[in-house]
Amino acid sequence: MTSRQEPGRLLVVDDNKVNRILLARGLEGHGHKVETAENGKQALEKLRGDSFDLVLLDIEMPEMNGYQVLEICLQDHELREIPIIMTSSLDELDSVVKCVELGAEDYLNKPINPILLRARVNASLEKKRLRDEQRKLFQTFATKEVADELLKTGFSLGGEYVNASVMFVDIRSFTSIVEKQAPAETIELLNDYFALMFEAVTGHHGTVNQLEGDGLMAIFGAPIHHEAHREHAVRAALEMIELLKGFNMERASQAKVRIKVGIGIATGRVIAGYTGTQQRATYTCVGDTVNLAARIEDHTKDLDLPLLIDQYTSEGLPDDIKVEALGPILFKGKQQPIHIFAVKPN
Amino acid sequence: MPVIDQATFEELKQMSGADFINELIDAFLEEAPNMISQMQVALLANDVESFRRNAHSLKSNALTFGAPELGALAKELESMGRENNLAVGNRLEVLNEAFERVAEELKGMRV
Numbered sequence: 001m002t003s004r005q006e007p008g009r010l011l012v013v014d015d016n017k018v019n020r021i022l023l024a025r026g027l028e029g030h031g032h033k034v035e036t037a038e039n040g041k042q043a044l045e046k047l048r049g050d051s052f053d054l055v056l057l058d059i060e061m062p063e064m065n066g067y068q069v070l071e072i073c074l075q076d077h078e079l080r081e082i083p084i085i086m087t088s089s090l091d092e093l094d095s096v097v098k099c100v101e102l103g104a105e106d107y108l109n110k111p112i113n114p115i116l117l118r119a120r121v122n123a124s125l126e127k128k129r130l131r132d133e134q135r136k137l138f139q140t141f142a143t144k145e146v147a148d149e150l151l152k153t154g155f156s157l158g159g160e161y162v163n164a165s166v167m168f169v170d171i172r173s174f175t176s177i178v179e180k181q182a183p184a185e186t187i188e189l190l191n192d193y194f195a196l197m198f199e200a201v202t203g204h205h206g207t208v209n210q211l212e213g214d215g216l217m218a219i220f221g222a223p224i225h226h227e228a229h230r231e232h233a234v235r236a237a238l239e240m241i242e243l244l245k246g247f248n249m250e251r252a253s254q255a256k257v258r259i260k261v262g263i264g265i266a267t268g269r270v271i272a273g274y275t276g277t278q279q280r281a282t283y284t285c286v287g288d289t290v291n292l293a294a295r296i297e298d299h300t301k302d303l304d305l306p307l308l309i310d311q312y313t314s315e316g317l318p319d320d321i322k323v324e325a326l327g328p329i330l331f332k333g334k335q336q337p338i339h340i341f342a343v344k345p346n
Numbered sequence: 347m348p349v350i351d352q353a354t355f356e357e358l359k360q361m362s363g364a365d366f367i368n369e370l371i372d373a374f375l376e377e378a379p380n381m382i383s384q385m386q387v388a389l390l391a392n393d394v395e396s397f398r399r400n401a402h403s404l405k406s407n408a409l410t411f412g413a414p415e416l417g418a419l420a421k422e423l424e425s426m427g428r429e430n431n432l433a434v435g436n437r438l439e440v441l442n443e444a445f446e447r448v449a450e451e452l453k454g455m456r457v
Contacts, residue, residue, distance in 0.1 A: 015403065016377070016403045016406060016407065017373040017374075017376070017377050018370055018373045018374050018377065018407045018410060019406065019407070019410070021362070021366065021369055021370055021373050022358075022361065022362055022370060022410065025362045025363060025366045025369075025370075026361050026362060029363055060399055060402050060403070062396070062399060089402070089405070089406055089409075091421075110406050110409070110410070111354075111358075111406075111409050111410040112361070114357075114360065114361040117361075
């Protein structure tokens with residue numbers, strides 16, 4: 001991390017004038033823009049009326065104390081994105097622990113140590129900057145619902161086992177399509193195509209978490225659990241096929257080659273978590289179920305069918321989705337044969 | 347015990363910047379008497395919460411400026427408030443006298 005930090009807009013909340021001046025002047029000395037509030041109510045008014053990168057919040061205040069402000073901020077959709085550093089005296093350790101448990105970003109003891117002040121403020125601003133970047137990233141890759149959940153639960157990198165449906169989608173014979181057209185046309189095609197695929201995934205509570213060439217991987221049922229994740233995945237796939245019909249009609253009218261996709265879905269236990277670097281992290285899944293979904297998608301080429309799913313996925317579908325059992329198949333690298341089902345497009 | 351601990355005060359000056367030390371001293375000299383009178387009011391009204399909070403605030407400032415005696419007295423009163431014990435005897439007068447000494451010293455430390 002660099003020692004020079006981009007200046008931030010900070011709000012110092014303290015009922016004590018000496019503390020306010022001290023914090024404000026210290027932070028201004030580091031290049032930040034600082035506003036002050038004398039109590040909780042004033043702090044909330046300022047927070048709602050303007051945009052801030054960080055709040056330094058005193059616990060002991062008359063009328064509305066630091067806890068109350070913290071709780072209100074954490075429950076507020078907009079305000080909870082602003083990190084809050086609690087400022088307290090040494091003997092308030094219990095209170096501080098409570099605040100950090102509630103969701104405060106950090107704390108500083110009073111009298112404030114200038115070196116710690118600088119370090120903690122810069123660290124919090126840096127974390128906020130990364131979160132803002134990640135938020136932008138997630139909002140392109142996931143629904144707002146998922147993005148919000150991720151932001152609420154934090155970006156812990158630890159993995160966990162979750163039950164989810166994994167989908168792989170590929171454009172059939174993409175290489176030969178690419179060879180027949182200009183590079184700009186290929187990029188335009190991919191952009192249009194992905195826009196449709198994303199719409200289908202996010203419209204059914206899924207998260208797109210990988211793009212590679214013309215291929216796409218999506219997860220349903222994680223990071224937010226939905227009981228009906230198998231149905232969601234299959235409905236998203238059916239919508240993809242439906243959207244592509246319209247897309248192809250339009251392409252045909254422009255004398256452009258039609259595109260076909262293969263979609264494979266498998267359901268089961270996956271290891272889910274965040275992978276990547278500080279600059280770029282995504283939510284992803286690994287494990288047998290993921291491999292299986294990729295194999296099933298690959299198998300759609302052999303059978304020339306658009307949508308294949310595994311047995312566990314098929315067992316989670318309502319009656320209006322028609323499936324046909326295709327019998328067991330022994331995939332490369334698998335010990336047991338897998339029962340495969342074709343889903344009939346509407 | 348020194349009225350103002352020089353090392354703490356120098357640190358404070360460094361943190362606020364020498365330009366702002368006068369502003370800090372003035373804020374303290376203006377606010378601290380209010381805190382003490384609020385404590386007196388709270389004592390009469392038997393308002394334990396207000397008593398404790400004002401003692402807390404005064405303690406916090408005393409430690410910031412490096413005034414150990416004033417800090418210790420304020421801390422003792424804060425603890426009594428926390429324990430719902432407002433039998434403070436003459437401690438408020440003692441506190442006030444300690445503050446006067448600190449105020450006198452701080453006035454001489456303005457730059």
